Amino acid sequence: MRQGPTITTIAERAGVSIASVSRVLNGLPTSEATVRAVRVAAEELGYVPNSVARSLKSSRTNQVAFAMADIGNPTYVAMVRAMQPVLKDAGFRLILHSTDADIDDELDVLRRLGERYADGLIISPIRLTERHLEAFAEARAPVVVIGSVPDGTPVDNVRADSRTGLRLALDHLYALGRRRIGFVNGPLDTVPGAARARAYADALTELGLPHDPALIEIGDFYRADGAAATRRLLARTRPDALMCANDLIALGALDVLRAEGLRVPEDVAVVGTDDTDLAPVAWPTLTSVALGSAERGRRAAELMLDRLADGDAEPRVVTVEPRLVVRGSTKGTS
Amino acid sequence: MRQGPTITTIAERAGVSIASVSRVLNGLPTSEATVRAVRVAAEELGYVPNSVARSLKSSRTNQVAFAMADIGNPTYVAMVRAMQPVLKDAGFRLILHSTDADIDDELDVLRRLGERYADGLIISPIRLTERHLEAFAEARAPVVVIGSVPDGTPVDNVRADSRTGLRLALDHLYALGRRRIGFVNGPLDTVPGAARARAYADALTELGLPHDPALIEIGDFYRADGAAATRRLLARTRPDALMCANDLIALGALDVLRAEGLRVPEDVAVVGTDDTDLAPVAWPTLTSVALGSAERGRRAAELMLDRLADGDAEPRVVTVEPRLVVRGSTKGTS
DNA sequence: TTGTAGGCGTTATCAA
DNA sequence: TTGATAACGCCTACAA
Numbered sequence: 001m002r003q004g005p006t007i008t009t010i011a012e013r014a015g016v017s018i019a020s021v022s023r024v025l026n027g028l029p030t031s032e033a034t035v036r037a038v039r040v041a042a043e044e045l046g047y048v049p050n051s052v053a054r055s056l057k058s059s060r061t062n063q064v065a066f067a068m069a070d071i072g073n074p075t076y077v078a079m080v081r082a083m084q085p086v087l088k089d090a091g092f093r094l095i096l097h098s099t100d101a102d103i104d105d106e107l108d109v110l111r112r113l114g115e116r117y118a119d120g121l122i123i124s125p126i127r128l129t130e131r132h133l134e135a136f137a138e139a140r141a142p143v144v145v146i147g148s149v150p151d152g153t154p155v156d157n158v159r160a161d162s163r164t165g166l167r168l169a170l171d172h173l174y175a176l177g178r179r180r181i182g183f184v185n186g187p188l189d190t191v192p193g194a195a196r197a198r199a200y201a202d203a204l205t206e207l208g209l210p211h212d213p214a215l216i217e218i219g220d221f222y223r224a225d226g227a228a229a230t231r232r233l234l235a236r237t238r239p240d241a242l243m244c245a246n247d248l249i250a251l252g253a254l255d256v257l258r259a260e261g262l263r264v265p266e267d268v269a270v271v272g273t274d275d276t277d278l279a280p281v282a283w284p285t286l287t288s289v290a291l292g293s294a295e296r297g298r299r300a301a302e303l304m305l306d307r308l309a310d311g312d313a314e315p316r317v318v319t320v321e322p323r324l325v326v327r328g329s330t331k332g333t334s
Numbered sequence: 335m336r337q338g339p340t341i342t343t344i345a346e347r348a349g350v351s352i353a354s355v356s357r358v359l360n361g362l363p364t365s366e367a368t369v370r371a372v373r374v375a376a377e378e379l380g381y382v383p384n385s386v387a388r389s390l391k392s393s394r395t396n397q398v399a400f401a402m403a404d405i406g407n408p409t410y411v412a413m414v415r416a417m418q419p420v421l422k423d424a425g426f427r428l429i430l431h432s433t434d435a436d437i438d439d440e441l442d443v444l445r446r447l448g449e450r451y452a453d454g455l456i457i458s459p460i461r462l463t464e465r466h467l468e469a470f471a472e473a474r475a476p477v478v479v480i481g482s483v484p485d486g487t488p489v490d491n492v493r494a495d496s497r498t499g500l501r502l503a504l505d506h507l508y509a510l511g512r513r514r515i516g517f518v519n520g521p522l523d524t525v526p527g528a529a530r531a532r533a534y535a536d537a538l539t540e541l542g543l544p545h546d547p548a549l550i551e552i553g554d555f556y557r558a559d560g561a562a563a564t565r566r567l568l569a570r571t572r573p574d575a576l577m578c579a580n581d582l583i584a585l586g587a588l589d590v591l592r593a594e595g596l597r598v599p600e601d602v603a604v605v606g607t608d609d610t611d612l613a614p615v616a617w618p619t620l621t622s623v624a625l626g627s628a629e630r631g632r633r634a635a636e637l638m639l640d641r642l643a644d645g646d647a648e649p650r651v652v653t654v655e656p657r658l659v660v661r662g663s664t665k666g667t668s
Numbered sequence: 669t670t671g672t673a674g675g676c677g678t679t680a681t682c683a684a
Numbered sequence: 685t686t687g688a689t690a691a692c693g694c695c696t697a698c699a700a
Contacts, residue, residue: 048446058676095397340677340678353687368685388678
């Protein structure tokens with residue numbers, strides 16, 4: 001762990017100037033003899049260029065940051081996993097920020113972009129406030145947002161299509177003869193919670209089903225909250241299907257249905273959202289609306305790379321197609 | 335996204351020298367008037383210090399890297415999740431490297447430490463070769479390894495205790511009356527595979543159970559491999575319990591047992607390893623040996639911080655205590 | 669083709 | 685208390 005050599009060290013060793021060393025290292029036209037001398041010296045000393053110095057000169061860090069609420073959430077894991085190879089292949093390192101869905105933390109991350117430790121930021125805020133929009137506008141580096149932002153926001157944007165996604169799920173349930181389709185949602189002041197509430201209502205309308213407030217319950221996006229919300233819902237009405245705003249909520253719903261002696265899917269069909277790795281593990285395996293977490297992550301990384309290549313291009317909006325993955329919780333046994 | 339102000343900009347605005355600006359910003363003794371002038375100017379211009387320049391000067395990046403095989407693996411997710419707050423609180427950013435268990439990729443990460451983009455590296459290699467050990471010795475920054483390294487390796491080391499962990503599991507199975515305890519392992523040339531193979535053999539010996547090669551099967555660490563391996567094992571013998579080298583393998587085993595019409599745990603009890611988030615989701619819920627992924631991540635981060643604070647301290651070895659989490663796949667219904 | 673020198677934004681030393 | 689100035693390691697005119 002000795003102090004690493006610099007171009008100065010190499011220059012001395014090779015008996016040339018630091019400029020020549022730099023030229024050789026960057027493949028600029030140099031005499032054969034110099035090239036050899038420098039290469040040998042660099043090799044012998046185990047030279048590795050200092051990326052910090054390089055960054056200071058080039059004002060490029062080759063780092064991209066990703067900020068999300070919680071790396072434990074399988075949705076974000078899928079995003080990170082998909083981003084990684086895209087960024088890596090382009091020579092970028094990935095910095096991870098976990099914000100615990102704390103708004104001040106998120107804003108802090110945006111503000112700190114001014115420190116120029118990263119060339120750009122991909123962020124997936126669970127709530128979207130006025131202050132976020134201001135921060136996006138003032139950001140000192142390109143920002144890509146995963147989750148819908150209002151038109152005109154000066155950032156690239158990757159969106160899920162909850163509307164179509166829930167429509168797919170409700171069509172499926174309708175086709176199976178279900179008419180009392182409950183909805184266990186997350187908090188309405190979150191980006192996904194709000195989107196999914198609208199999507200559920202729209203889908204009901206389009207299917208010509210009545211809007212029954214008794215069929216809607218709200219909790220947080222975790223298993224225990226999903227279970228509690230489902231318990232509250234079952235206490236006052238009897239649905240023949242439950243649409244859940246994410247897979248964790250759906251797992252909680254399965255827990256409660258089982259405890260209540262209700263069969264899934266015979267008595268109550270259950271659909272999750274996000275199609276996480278948990279869905280095929282659950283019992284019964286969980287039908288889930290895949291909103292394309294991995295693809296959203298991949299597309300966000302690609303948008304970032306494009307943006308870094310051309311900072312003046314118009315902000316872009318990319319919408320990822322949802323897909324319904326049918327499993328045992330709505331159909332048959334498995 | 336205009337060009338950000340530097341201390342030079344502020345110095346001009348405030349009518350002082352850059353030295354004074356730096357002093358104010360770093361809280362060094364300065365006259366009241368200068369402090370005020372600088373603060374006002376910095377505020378008005380929205381100044382944010384450039385971390386790259388700071389790093390060049392201080393040769394500190396305030397970044398720590400973590401290299402693992404695959405961020406999709408729940409074990410690593412647990413580690414990352416636990417590291418994050420420790421590093422963050424200490425003012426460090428976390429860089430993620432996903433190596434796909436590719437040895438050259440891992441060695442590359444180690445070599446690139448010479449670029450000084452991070453102050454240290456936490457690495458969890460799935461295989462450990464001679465070249466790894468050499469690379470550890472030559473690393474240009476502190477390295478913390480998660481997974482046992484030979485004594486004398488000049489790195490801090492966080493270990494799981496597979497031996498005790500498997501012993502806990504086999505004791506549990508033994509106490510339940512199981513005597514033909516099969517073992518579905520991962521590849522023997524991996525760090526966990528090798529450790530768990532030894533641990534299983536030792537536990538059998540200590541329990542006075544015979545070593546029956548027919549009871550051992552090897553696949554890769556994924557669900558499908560676990561299923562295939564279990565199928566091979568069942569084709570030649572009939573265990574009354576299956577110890578699995580990780581939770582994914584155990585899920586595969588559950589799949590096959592169910593398909594074969596064998597009841598879990600009545601006919602065959604199943605135990606996983608790592609106690610990932612999947613264990614409580616599986617059906618039946620999966621008894622699993624918790625090797626403390628989260629704690630290993632946390633401890634690794636702490637060792638790194640200590641090392642960065644005192645580079646000359648002796649290399650440390652930390653072993654994390656295992657714990658058996660009993661669920662439905664070995665006992666009762668749940 | 670090569671070397672000298674200036675600068676990227678900070679911090680820190682040294683006189684004044 | 686303050687300002688001029690020299691690093692940190694690299695890249696790149698510009699001159700030779």
